[in-house]
Amino acid sequence: MDVVFPEPLRRAIRALSALPGLGEKSATRLVLYLLSHPERAEELAVALTDLPRIKLCRECGNFTEEDLCRFCRDPSRDPTVICVVEDPASLSVIESAGVFRGRYHVLHGLLSPRDGLGPEELRLPELLMRIRKNGVREILLGLSPTAAGEATAAYLVELLREFPVRVTRLACGLALGMEVRYADPLTLKRALLCRETVKSST
Ligand SMILES: [Zn+2]
Structure with missing residues (x-):
């Protein structure tokens, strides 16, 4: 169905549908939405243009715009x-x-x-x-x-x-709000092994 669209539209649909999790239908829907909301399209275009500035922190491998990420630059962090x-x-x-x-x-x-x-x-x-x-x-x-x-x-x-x-x-065990009777045996086993003291014997 995309043959009826002008080339720039088809190009945008092709580019989006090549992304993981987006089929041609969803890509078409997104592109048509952006077409009727040019300010969102502009915002998206600017955000995507800035993406190549992101690199990996040379110390920890986190995403950063600088050589070091903000956690590696923070002297208050141990x-x-x-x-x-x-x-x-x-x-x-x-x-x-x-x-x-x-x-x-x-x-x-x-x-x-x-x-x-x-x-x-x-x-x-x-x-x-x-x-x-x-x-x-x-x-x-x-x-x-x-x-x-x-x-x-x-x-x-x-x-x-x-x-x-x-x-x-990280401690593993029951999720907050979870009922013990619905816990699976593996989760429960870990929760038992990693049990925490809430009152010592003294
Ligand atoms: Zn870092």
């Missing part, structure tokens, strides 16, 4: 505690919890032999260099409790064995 995350999106979510005051390290992936992602694809040499350079005391594994996340966590624990660092991970 450089001896590093939270290892899969990607910048995970970093952003952990940061928005507002309790972590250390630095981050973005792996840009997880170990996944099925997808051909081995240790050499992750930003591991950079992590080891930071540990040596900054006298890092703690590595917090901020990885998802998925098969790939668990495999990556296990690999990192082995890799860090020779370093004098404490390795911690």
Whole structure:
């Protein structure tokens, strides 16, 4: 049906439908919307033009416009505690919890032999260099409790064995608001193993 559209329209539809998760129908709907809202099209065009300015922080691998991201530039953040995350999106979510005051390290992936992602694809040499350079005391594994996340966590624990660092991970267990009777056995097992003390015996 796109043959009836002028070339610039068809080009915009082709470009959008080449993106993951967008078929030709949704792309057409978006382009027609933008056509009737030129101010939104303008805004989008400017935002996309600015995207190539984004690069990876040379220290932690987070997205940044400068050489160092804002967390690596912030002197009030503890450089001896590093939270290892899969990607910048995970970093952003952990940061928005507002309790972590250390630095981050973005792996840009997880170990996944099925997808051909081995240790050499992750930003591991950079992590080891930071540990040596900054006298890092703690590595917090901020990885998802998925098969790939668990495999990556296990690999990192082995890799860090020779370093004098404490390795911690995000606690896993029941989600807030979840009822115990509906929890799956694996979640419950982890919650039992990671149970926290709410009153000591004294
Ligand atoms: Zn950084």
